[in-house]
Amino acid sequence: MSATYTIKNLRAVEDSAPKFGLSEVQEARFAQDELGASDTGFSFHVLKPDRRQAFGHRHEQAEEVYVVIGGSGRVKLDDDVVEVGPLDAVRVSPAVVRAFEAGADGLEWIAFGPRHKGDGELLPEWWS
16 A cells, blocks of 8 residues: 655755755755645745855746745746745746846745646746
8 A cells, every 4th residue: 555645844855956066156956856735836945145046947838836935035027026924825837937036134935836747948047
């Protein structure tokens, strides 16, 4: 019988940022596989103080929700830039390009939404 639930500390999930040369800027921990989630994408992000993500991204199908759990900063949503802080929840439609920028204390957030393998477009240096 398979487990009907999974518990995993998000800091114990592998940080993907070093694989892409981004460890000076951020941590990115994609937890859906380690949680055994088949339909839900789930990730934990840490952006270092006064840093900006190296790319924006958008989706074809997946609506996402981001919940700030620490620090503060800004999120750019297409042409809008919005201040965010602890417990702010930001829902983003699939086609909206988004990226985060940390304030002086850094920024931590959780992202989740439906999982659609291959549904994502990265836009390097989108917020320059």
